[in-house]
Amino acid sequence: MGRRIAIGIYAVLILLPLTMVLLTSVKTLEQTFNNPLGIPIDEGLTFANYVNIFREETMFGYFINSSVVTLSSVSLTLLLSCMIAYGIVRLGNWLGNILFVLFTLGMMVPAQVSMVPLYDLILTLGLTNSLLGLILVNIAVTMPVAVFILTGFMKTLPKELFEASTIDGATNWTTFVRIVIPLSLPSISATAIFLFVMHWNDLLYPLLFVTDNAYKTLPLALLDFQGQYETNYPMLFTGVIIASLPMVLAYVLLQRYFVAGMTAGSVKG
Incomplete structure (x- = not known):
């Protein structure tokens, strides 16, 4: 049980920053500063960053x-x-x-x-x-x-x-x-x-x-x-x-x- 708890805590420590990176990559700069940890439900997510990073x-x-x-x-x-x-x-x-x-x-x-x-x-x-x-x-x-x-x-x-x-x-x-x-x-x-x-x-x-x-x-x-x-x-x-x-x-x-x-x-x- 102790080993499972330790593995679970380690998994959370890995997934939290990874999730934040993924969410931030589909936000605009304004959305990131207004709500850095949340999901902009009203405005929605965008994949324009993935297009612009190769286009611009x-x-x-x-x-x-x-x-x-x-x-x-x-x-x-x-x-x-x-x-x-x-x-x-x-x-x-x-x-x-x-x-x-x-x-x-x-x-x-x-x-x-x-x-x-x-x-x-x-x-x-x-x-x-x-x-x-x-x-x-x-x-x-x-x-x-x-x-x-x-x-x-x-x-x-x-x-x-x-x-x-x-x-x-x-x-x-x-x-x-x-x-x-x-x-x-x-x-x-x-x-x-x-x-x-x-x-x-x-x-x-x-x-x-x-x-x-x-x-x-x-x-x-x-x-x-x-x-x-x-x-x-x-x-x-x-x-x-x-x-x-x-x-x-x-x-x-x-x-x-x-x-x-x-x-x-x-x-x-």
């Missing part, structure tokens, strides 16, 4: 920028992390352990600490105000956590699989593609969702490296609805909902892989 704002371009940066960052990070994790597992000696520790130490460096050297590096390379610069930074920043998760799973794979593939004459690349990747799909899917959420919601690095409107991502573009003296909350919350839809869709489609990936490797058979 360049939101579609921001959506494309976020999609390019996120999908490219996730794909390249997963590809490189899978190969690194496989290399660490196959080495299996002190060298593999040292490499694993080095990548793990990368998780301990706060993003704020590396802001100045990263900006200096990107500026020197001429990659400010470019999607390529954001992609490279995302890969470098999230590589440690991806390697950590995938290495932990691949270590649970039976060594007999690698020995059998070697006896059959398979190369390391063949073993990696035909054996390791299929068996690691649950963990790879869970890591993909984790990386997708991190990259899609990232505001720090676009705010740091992008000043041109043509290269803004969705989180950075949402700041345009906040002024010094007034904030357009209906348009802001509409943008938040639109920005959240891809994450919700990705989780719904990959939910079973996400749950399996989080529990995979926790118990060694």
Whole structure:
């Protein structure tokens, strides 16, 4: 009973702000300030914000920028992390352990600490105000956590699989593609969702490296609805909902892989 009560309270704490965001997104600015928590029964709700945010704002371009940066960052990070994790597992000696520790130490460096050297590096390379610069930074920043998760799973794979593939004459690349990747799909899917959420919601690095409107991502573009003296909350919350839809869709489609990936490797058979 205590657990159910705690879950119920947690659900209410989640649903209340979510409901407020949804209601505000279908109000006008005047309705929001006159009745911020209620439903305007007399005037009714409007979906004009969802139309105007694409008609009057360049939101579609921001959506494309976020999609390019996120999908490219996730794909390249997963590809490189899978190969690194496989290399660490196959080495299996002190060298593999040292490499694993080095990548793990990368998780301990706060993003704020590396802001100045990263900006200096990107500026020197001429990659400010470019999607390529954001992609490279995302890969470098999230590589440690991806390697950590995938290495932990691949270590649970039976060594007999690698020995059998070697006896059959398979190369390391063949073993990696035909054996390791299929068996690691649950963990790879869970890591993909984790990386997708991190990259899609990232505001720090676009705010740091992008000043041109043509290269803004969705989180950075949402700041345009906040002024010094007034904030357009209906348009802001509409943008938040639109920005959240891809994450919700990705989780719904990959939910079973996400749950399996989080529990995979926790118990060694």
